[in-house]
Amino acid sequence: MSETSKPHSKPLAKPISKPEAEGDEVEASRAPLLDHLKELRRRLIWAVASILVGFIICFIFAEQIYNxxxxxxxxxxxxxxxxxxxxExxxxxPLEFFFVKVKLALFxxxxxxxxxxxxxxxxxxxxxxxxxxRGAFAxxxxxxPVLFAAGASFVYYFVLPFVMRFALNQEQTGGDGVATIQLLTRVSDYLNLVTTMILAFGISFQLPVLLMLLAKAGIVRAKQLIGFWKYALVGIFAFAAFVTPPDPISQIILGSALMGLYGLSIWGVMLVQRKPEEESEDTGKA
Known part of the structure; x- marks a missing residue:
């Protein structure tokens, strides 16, 4: 058979070098990362837009809200x-009250x-x-939000009246050669007090949610929380002293409320914590 009549053999595929394979892996991982970033941007836009709408609504009614x-x-x-x-x-x-209304609207x-x-x-x-x-997280x-609203309501209906009565009781009426000492509060100072306390109590009231989520994930158990109560007591009152205004009244109130929530959290953890047989099944599957 002549050379011209020989069948042409199919050329062998070029072997993929290691750098090329690594480059393909990088490109494959880059696409999901970009998708996640796009999704994150979309969620952030929705969140910021909702804050902006809330800001506009609250700014329109800023004086009514402050009152x-x-x-x-x-x-x-x-x-x-x-x-x-x-x-009074x-x-x-000059612009203090205007910026107070801006801050209040943002809050x-x-x-x-x-x-x-x-x-x-x-x-x-x-x-x-x-x-x-997803069903467990929902x-x-x-x-x-319900617990945050409960914390804010607790501040408005119980903590603020108590703290302000305590502050006003320090006033001194004049007469008989005694000076008059009266509380004249700045609008910004009062707003700072209110917003700080609402944030402190609203975030602190998330403690049951946090501990129950950890229990659902199998990280903590009710028995551990019961044995940890002494350390929790110290940590809770240290947290209360850090997040509240520098007065002992609000610190004691927040610390006491958090200890009550800690006890409530233990009961909630008992309801949602994973059973030992479920954990052993997960371990066997792993």
């Missing part, structure tokens, strides 16, 4: 002060957008969860 926050102060003054002494707040800079906007922010966080992590994990999405 609503003044009600505990006014009730405390009506109880403590006698005579014609009326509650001051501001010492209110974040609170109004809090359910949307939590939902966007859940929507971002949900695709990476199993169906049973109730806590409802519990978190």
């Amino acid at each position: 609503f926050l003044l009600v505990p102060f006014e009730n405390a003054a009506a109880r403590v002060r006698t005579g014609d002494l009326q509650l 707040l001051i501001y010492t800079a 209110g906007g974040i609170i109004l957008a809090f359910p949307m922010i939590v939902f966007q966080l859940y929507a971002f992590v949900a695709p990476g969860l199993y169906r049973n994990e 109730p806590f999405l409802v519990a978190a």
